[in-house]
Amino acid sequence: MxxxxxxxxxxxxxxxxxxxxxxxxxxxxxxxxxxxxxxxxxxxxxxxxxxxxxxxxTRVVPSSLIQLAVYRTAWTVGCSWCVDFGAMLQRLDGLDVERLREIGDFETSDAFTDAERDVLRYADAMTSTPMTVTDDQVAALVRTYGDAGVVELTYQIALENQRARMNHALGIVDQGFSSGDSCRVPWAVEAIQEA
Structure with a gap:
């Protein structure tokens, strides 16, 4: 509740x-x-x-990459509602949601491509406090997606930080949009149970 x-x-x-x-x-x-x-x-x-x-x-960066970055941001912040909703959106777009179980190990998991890892690292760098985004990281993304693409990706990650932090602060938890428990955020569930 x-x-x-x-x-x-x-x-x-x-x-x-x-x-x-x-x-x-x-x-x-x-x-x-x-x-x-x-x-x-x-x-x-x-x-x-x-x-x-x-x-x-949002039309420059492939939707699957945007959704993955947004999902990782929600997962990192610990917003179970955003994780649940994000998994549903990926499922509705025909994306592989089973691999989301491995989002915590994206660096070593075979479920993610190098391009996806770059985007996930960027989402992590933007979501950490303080932010750890580097010039080299942005330059590499610009080479792949162009200036507009990096602005788009950055905007989406920043927006998800806002959504996830607001929902998490207000105690809004997963609503059952995704199937199964693959999208649970362990530390978010524990924090809510302790509150």
Whole structure:
């Protein structure tokens, strides 16, 4: 249960109700972060617009790499909701979600390509505190994806840091979007149980 309760549809503003309906059709259920954000309808609308705009604008780096970087970021932060949702998105895109079980060992796992490892290292460098991104790391990514691609990748990783940190702070946990327990974040579950 989140630290701030969900806004029930009957208690939501008309705009939020419309958002719930659209999200429910798209994902089969209203994502819990939406129901918590609904306490602030203006931020709810701003977030929805932003997410849709980012989704439409992200076209330079292959979607599979963006999703993998976003997933790793959520996993690193410990947001079980984002990990669960990210696994579902990858499954719906026909990607191999079984390999996500090995995300903690991506450096040595045969489940990941060199290009994926580069992107995962970048996600780690951006997510660590303090950040550890290097000039060489960015230059190598620019050679592969161009300036626009690196900006896109960086934006998506930064956005996932925001989402994951917000959801984790508010106690929003996995909602059952993915199948099985392959997407559980062990330390996030332990932290919530201790709270």
């Amino acid at each position: 989140p630290r701030i309760p969900a806004v029930a549809p009957q208690d939501a503003s008309l705009l939020v109700k419309v958002g719930y309906k659209i999200a429910g059709r798209r994902f089969g259920v209203v994502p819990e972060p939406f129901t918590v954000l609904a306490h602030h309808p203006k931020l709810f609308l701003a977030s929805a617009r932003h997410e849709l705009a980012v989704e439409k604008a």
